[in-house]
Amino acid sequence: MTKEEWPSSYAILSTVDQSHVDFIRAATAPMAKDKIVFLLTAAYNVLAHRNQDNMDRETTISMYARVASDYPADVVDHVIGGLLKPGQGKNKFFPSFHELGNDLEMFGRDRLNLRDAIERAISD
Numbered sequence: 050m051t052k053e054e055w056p057s058s059y060a061i062l063s064t065v066d067q068s069h070v071d072f073i074r075a076a077t078a079p080m081a082k083d084k085i086v087f088l089l090t091a092a093y094n095v096l097a098h099r100n101q102d103n104m105d106r107e108t109t110i111s112m113y114a115r116v117a118s119d120y121p122a123d124v125v126d127h128v129i130g131g132l133l134k135p136g137q138g139k140n141k142f143f144p145s146f147h148e149l150g151n152d153l154e155m156f157g158r159d160r161l162n163l164r165d166a167i168e169r170a171i172s173d
Contacts (some may be wrong), residue, residue: 059166070171073164080122085114085129089133098143113149124157 089110102111117125128147128149 059163061166061170065167065170067171069167073160073167077121077160077164079118079120080125082114082118085117085125086110088133089113089117089127092129093143096132096143097141109148115145116146116150117153119159120153120159122161124153124160127156128152 093106094108117129120128132144
């Protein structure tokens, strides 16, 4: 499925109650920022990357962590944690900002869209 084929939104056609909202909020809860930073730092240290001084490295990790914190914890673990698993990562290089964002979107956007639809339905 290409990015253009991904569902962009959902319409909830049945009754939604608070238990649905609680379930989807739990399923889309973000990972703690310190854990995201830990995973990114570990990936940065074990994968090939362009030369950066400490300030640039910290800025890169901080920006990546800010983006990753918008996605469900298991998605972040799959995308970033997967970089640390031998044979699972796409390549041996630390991902670009674009690559990381695309992977997070591919694995997380559908669930975030469903969450948004359920929250809209409960508020109506």
